[in-house]
Amino acid sequence: xxxxxxxxxxxxxxxxxxxxxxxxxxxxxxxxxxxxxxxxxxxxxxxxxxxxxxxxxxxxxxxxxxxxxxxxxxxxxxxxxxxxxxxxxxxxxxxxxxxxxxxxxxxxxxxxxxxxxxxxxxxxxxxxxxxxxxxxxxxxxxxxxxxxxxxxxxxxxxxxxxxxxxxxxxxxxxxxxxxxxxxxxxxxxxxxxxxxxxxxxxxxxxxxxxxxxxxxxxxxxxxxxxxxxxxxxxxxxxxxxxxxxxxxxxxxxxxxxxxxxxxxxxxxxxxxxxxxxxxxxxxxxxxxxxxxxxxxxxxxxxxxxxxxxxxxxxxxxxxxxxxxxxxxxxxxxxxxxxxxxxxxxxxxxxxxxxxxxxxxxxxxxxxxxxxxxxxxxxxxxxxxxxxxxxxxxxxxxxxxxxxxxxxxxxxxxxxxxxxxxxxxxxxxxxxxxxxxxxxxxxxxxxxxxxxxxxxxxxxxxxxxxxxxxxxxxxxxxxxxxxx
Numbered sequence: 001x002x003x004x005x006x007x008x009x010x011x012x013x014x015x016x017x018x019x020x021x022x023x024x025x026x027x028x029x030x031x032x033x034x035x036x037x038x039x040x041x042x043x044x045x046x047x048x049x050x051x052x053x054x055x056x057x058x059x060x061x062x063x064x065x066x067x068x069x070x071x072x073x074x075x076x077x078x079x080x081x082x083x084x085x086x087x088x089x090x091x092x093x094x095x096x097x098x099x100x101x102x103x104x105x106x107x108x109x110x111x112x113x114x115x116x117x118x119x120x121x122x123x124x125x126x127x128x129x130x131x132x133x134x135x136x137x138x139x140x141x142x143x144x145x146x147x148x149x150x151x152x153x154x155x156x157x158x159x160x161x162x163x164x165x166x167x168x169x170x171x172x173x174x175x176x177x178x179x180x181x182x183x184x185x186x187x188x189x190x191x192x193x194x195x196x197x198x199x200x201x202x203x204x205x206x207x208x209x210x211x212x213x214x215x216x217x218x219x220x221x222x223x224x225x226x227x228x229x230x231x232x233x234x235x236x237x238x239x240x241x242x243x244x245x246x247x248x249x250x251x252x253x254x255x256x257x258x259x260x261x262x263x264x265x266x267x268x269x270x271x272x273x274x275x276x277x278x279x280x281x282x283x284x285x286x287x288x289x290x291x292x293x294x295x296x297x298x299x300x301x302x303x304x305x306x307x308x309x310x311x312x313x314x315x316x317x318x319x320x321x322x323x324x325x326x327x328x329x330x331x332x333x334x335x336x337x338x339x340x341x342x343x344x345x346x347x348x349x350x351x352x353x354x355x356x357x358x359x360x361x362x363x364x365x366x367x368x369x370x371x372x373x374x375x376x377x378x379x380x381x382x383x384x385x386x387x388x389x390x391x392x393x394x395x396x397x398x399x400x401x402x403x404x405x406x407x408x409x410x411x412x413x414x415x416x417x418x419x420x421x422x423x424x425x426x427x428x429x430x431x432x433x434x435x436x437x438x439x440x441x442x443x444x445x446x447x448x449x450x451x452x453x454x455x456x457x458x459x460x461x462x463x464x465x466x467x468x469x470x471x472x473x474x475x476x477x478x479x480x481x482x483x
Contacts, residue, residue: 023068023075023113030109031057044068045080046106060084060107075113077104130172132165133316134309138301142169149296150176155248157233157293158271160300163348163480166271167231169300174227179267182226185219190232191474198240204256212257220253220264227267233293234274234285241286248292268293303346307339313347314338317354329358345480352479356441444479447472451481458482 025046026036037054044053049063056065062082069076078095079086087105088096098104103112126143127135149156150173158166167186174184187200195209203218219228230236236244247253248268252261270293279285303310311330318326343349447461454460462472476482 025054025068026112026114027056028103028110028112030107032109036114039068046111047080054111056107056109058107058109061109065106066104075099075102082106130175132168132172133313134306135312136301136306136309138306139309142298142300145298146173146176149173149298151178153177153179153267155267155293155295156269157276157295157297158269158300159297160271160273161302161346162273162344162477162482163346164300164302165347166273166300167229169298170227170229170231170269170271173269174229174267177227177267179226183223184227184229185223186229186231187219188231188474190235190477191470193470194237194240197236198243199256201240202243202253202255205258207257209256215255218253218255220247220266221262223266225265227269230268230270232272233270234272234276234279238284238286241289245286245289245292248289303343303350310338310350311335313350314354317351318358321355321358323358343480348478349480352440352444440479443475444481447476447479447481451476456482 023039024036025039025044027033039053045064045067046052046054046056046061047063047065048056048058048061052064060083062080062084064080065082066080066086067078069078075098076095077086077088077093077098079093084107085092087093088098088102096104098113103110105111126140126147129143129146132139132143132146146169156170156173158169160166170186171184174180187197189197192200198204199216199218201218201220203216203221204212206212206215230244243253247264250261251264253264254261276285276290280287280290314330314335315326318329323329338350338353345352447465450461450464453464458469458473458476461476462469465472467475473482
């Protein structure tokens with residue numbers, strides 16, 4: 001992290017922390033040469049008066065010469081109507097935006113911004129935040145962070161495993177901000193091809209490329225005044241990372257096929273399930289872009305660290321799915337089954353299991369416990385099953401081949417989920433509802449077996465399924481089969 005990103009928020013165990021790297025002002029020339037001072041996190045003043053954060057003995061410096069404010073793009077230096085002025089790059093300024101290593105001159109004194117030490121402090125817990133559900137201590141701490149960040153306009157990076165609710169967090173940040181009456185736009189950087197995503201982000205002019213029969217307004221222009229959420233930012237191609245950096249630095253975009261720079265007014269929120277520091281080290285992600293995205297960083301806890309929220313989450317999902325009495329469904333025995341799962345797909349996987357179980361229970365005459373167990377056709381497994389499954393992994397990282405030696409027909413016959421899901425009575429439910437639930441069951445079984453065969457090799461999975469690689473990745477993420 002650099003001083004380009006003054007504040008981060010991280011999740012560590014059960015405590016959310018505000019983490020910031022302080023700024024050091026070092027005197028390079030003048031009567032106080034060699035001195036340095038660590039500035040406060042929000043605002044600081046420089047001058048000859050004793051009440052300044054940095055007091056200078058330079059007689060050509062005014063009593064209150066300039067102030068420095070933390071900005072989401074660096075440090076805003078503002079001259080306070082000084083007698084001899086403040087100079088940046090040889091020009092007298094009223095205000096200027098500086099970054100680390102920037103130098104300014106006031107009187108006979110030259111100052112340079114440098115990185116300081118990293119500091120942290122705890123964040124007060126809250127019981128809720130918008131539509132986010134869960135009262136576990138881990139989530140209460142996150143709510144406190146979100147409440148502090150939402151009213152600001154700073155860039156936010158949300159980190160967390162697949163299915164932890166990153167998009168919902170981004171949406172709630174928008175809803176609780178001054179931009180709430182303007183659009184909230186979402187782009188999944190991992191679901192679009194490289195050629196499509198550039199046009200989606202920045203737009204294009206008519207004739208910019210083959211098939212561009214008219215102009216297209218990109219998401220940054222379309223969302224004027226609102227919030228743009230870039231999901232799976234780690235999937236963004238390198239050359240587009242450079243263009244995104246310009247959006248953050250200059251607040252301008254250039255459409256594909258145009259030489260005109262257009263101003264944009266959006267707040268940017270991004271999310272990733274990758275370790276972007278590792279991506280930077282591997283040369284797949286720009287370090288300067290990571291700094292700019294991480295003005296505030298929030299890490300969401302996985303479901304396995306907030307299992308006390310499972311009842312509240314499941315109840316909420318049942319209500320959304322139309323259950324009349326969700327508490328009657330959620331027996332203690334059923335909740336114990338749910339709590340003992342390892343939930344690799346986190347909250348999204350829990351939602352899928354609960355909704356499928358409700359549909360299957362109604363259609364097949366099963367009770368809730370049986371219906372939940374019938375959803376366990378692929379990746380939903382008891383918490384203690386992980387090691388047993390891992391024992392079957394091949395040397396090349398492929399997944400476990402559970403039921404090895406059985407045909408798929410034999411596996412289906414044993415599980416019996418489809419046969420029991422379609423007896424008399426299924427016609428009483430809407431066609432679309434039942435069909436979607438059964439198709440998702442099929443997707444989970446089919447793609448889960450391909451994950452068993454190929455591990456996380458998306459190209460191999462897409463090749464066997466004869467679908468586009470981006471489609472395969474999107475489906476696997478939706479089902480909680482890929483992180």
